[in-house]
Amino acid sequence: MQEQIQDNEDLAEIIIKTNASIIVPTYKEVENIPLMIERIDWLRQSLGVDLELIFMDDDSRDGSVEAVERAGYDWVRIIVRTENRGLSPSVIEGFRAARHPILVCMDCDLSHPPEAIPQMILALGSGQQFVIGSRYVPGGSTDDDWGLFRWLNSTVATLLARPLTAVRDPMSGFFALRKADFDRAKDLNPVGYKIGLELIVKCGFENVAEVPIHFADRLHGESKLSLKEQLKYIRHLRRLYIHQFGNAMHFLQFMVVGASGVVVNLTVLTILLMLGVADSGALAGGILVSLVSNFLLNRRFTFSYARDNAILPQFLGFLGASAVGMVVNYAVALYLRTSVLPETPTAIYVAALTGIVCGMIFNFLGNRYIVFRKRYVEK
Ligand SMILES: Nc1nc2c(ncn2[C@@H]2O[C@H](COP(=O)(O)OP(=O)(O)O)[C@@H](O)[C@H]2O)c(=O)[nH]1
Ligand SMILES: [Mg+2]
Structure with missing residues (x-):
């Protein structure tokens, strides 16, 4: 050697x-x-x-x-x-x-x-x-x-x-x-x-x-x-x-959780329909379960730095942020459709998609900075 x-x-x-x-x-x-x-x-x-x-x-x-x-x-x-x-x-x-x-x-x-x-x-x-x-x-x-x-x-x-x-x-x-x-x-x-x-x-x-x-x-x-x-x-x-x-990474995780929520929603919907639940009840069940699973996953992963904070106020805040996101979504889409975009067959879809994106961003920001705000540095 x-x-x-x-x-x-x-x-x-x-x-x-x-x-x-x-x-x-x-x-x-x-x-x-x-x-x-x-x-x-x-x-x-x-x-x-x-x-x-x-x-x-x-x-x-x-x-x-x-x-x-x-x-x-x-x-x-x-x-x-x-x-x-x-x-x-x-x-x-x-x-x-x-x-x-x-x-x-x-x-x-x-x-x-x-x-x-x-x-x-x-x-x-x-x-x-x-x-x-x-x-x-x-x-x-x-x-x-x-x-x-x-x-x-x-x-x-x-x-x-x-x-x-x-x-x-x-x-x-x-x-x-x-x-x-x-x-x-x-x-x-x-x-x-x-x-x-x-x-x-x-x-x-x-x-x-x-x-x-x-x-x-x-x-x-x-x-x-x-x-x-x-x-x-x-x-x-x-x-x-x-x-x-930083935030780009939180946003990416938020999106992945959102996508998982779609799967959860549709799975629960299918199971409830198979169990003979009426359409209205099955739709509501899918939404509720996916809201809870989205909340838990976001708490566990996306905003894990805040997972030691009290869970109930966080859950209510999460529902509130989703509601604000929906209002923003609707307002933006309606405004674009009626006051901005020309009368074409695709205008309604452009309006709807822009509304979805704006709503999601609001939803994310509300969760990131209000609902799951950072009380201590992640270890
Ligand atoms: N102090 C300490 N050294 C470790 C530990 N685990 C591995 N090592 C040492 O770290 C170095 C790298 O480990 P090694 O098993 O060679 O990993 P590999 O090269 O990725 O296969 C070696 O010198 C190991 O003896 C540990 O838990 N504590
Ligand atoms: Mg080695």
């Missing part, structure tokens, strides 16, 4: 002067820890800068602490965490504990080549705010044995993040940034695995660079990326979308 590293000609040409802290989240990585230390030690010696290595361990109790002690270096530490476990919180805590002006985060499984670190630091020095060790830029690669499922999984996850950032590999757990920028980051919500994506979005970084890496398969042990973590990713994405797109 050492020879392979020393073959890396680019490294010899890169001279960096800034010291860096390398933060490595670990959970049961005892087999990989000595190898990580060895690789970083080699990098320290060849660069001649001070690199601090901090393992952020979630109480693995597998001999990780002893492995770090055995190495006996004063520039290597392991911090054992017993509270607020998880990959992202441990990285954040490690960044806070770091002593040097540049922060690097990487996996402990030797997937991420430490030899890319000098280039990453250099990019930060030349004005980049965030630098990713990337599999998906020219020159980057992964080991060949990725099955279809793993590839598809990674591709879909990356595509879902595309509206948030144009970065090719936002899922990467190998990245670097300045400590000063990290210290300024607000509202970090370290949930799940994608701490790099969280930082790019929440810090609002515009200059993000990607350094190509070969992403090797993990050396020892198994990936801890479970299905549960993947579901957390969906929740994380939703939060980031709301952070980035």
Whole structure:
């Protein structure tokens, strides 16, 4: 392995002067820890800068602490965490504990080549705010044995993040940034695995660079990326979308809930008709049930930040906002039909559609700012 590293000609040409802290989240990585230390030690010696290595361990109790002690270096530490476990919180805590002006985060499984670190630091020095060790830029690669499922999984996850950032590999757990920028980051919500994506979005970084890496398969042990973590990713994405797109995202969810209300309405209508209820009763039943389901879904998802507020006043407010929306709808449509549009066969439809859109917007605004108003910041 050492020879392979020393073959890396680019490294010899890169001279960096800034010291860096390398933060490595670990959970049961005892087999990989000595190898990580060895690789970083080699990098320290060849660069001649001070690199601090901090393992952020979630109480693995597998001999990780002893492995770090055995190495006996004063520039290597392991911090054992017993509270607020998880990959992202441990990285954040490690960044806070770091002593040097540049922060690097990487996996402990030797997937991420430490030899890319000098280039990453250099990019930060030349004005980049965030630098990713990337599999998906020219020159980057992964080991060949990725099955279809793993590839598809990674591709879909990356595509879902595309509206948030144009970065090719936002899922990467190998990245670097300045400590000063990290210290300024607000509202970090370290949930799940994608701490790099969280930082790019929440810090609002515009200059993000990607350094190509070969992403090797993990050396020892198994990936801890479970299905549960993947579901957390969906929740994380939703939060980031709301952070980035604010009202547009609330409106989109409001529309999706509205569309689901149509399905609920028609389903209830059909069931009631099958049960022999009269048309008038079945129509009313469909409307009532869809109103309730729309309300509950909006409370649970669209305006989830207000879901701890009292439910009854909210429901009455929701009905009120719907009523106002209907009045606006009717008024706009009638005004357009009688006073604005020319006498053509399609005029009534144009009027009706414009009325619907205006009514919906009023309905949304009433719910967003009055019925489900924000009493506290979403956690
Ligand atoms: N502190 C901490 N580290 C974790 C946790 N889960 C995973 N890790 C570490 O985070 C890194 C990435 O995890 P890994 O299983 O390699 O995920 P993958 O690369 O996406 O397959 C590894 O160094 C893990 O040991 C956790 O809950 N807490
Ligand atoms: Mg890994």
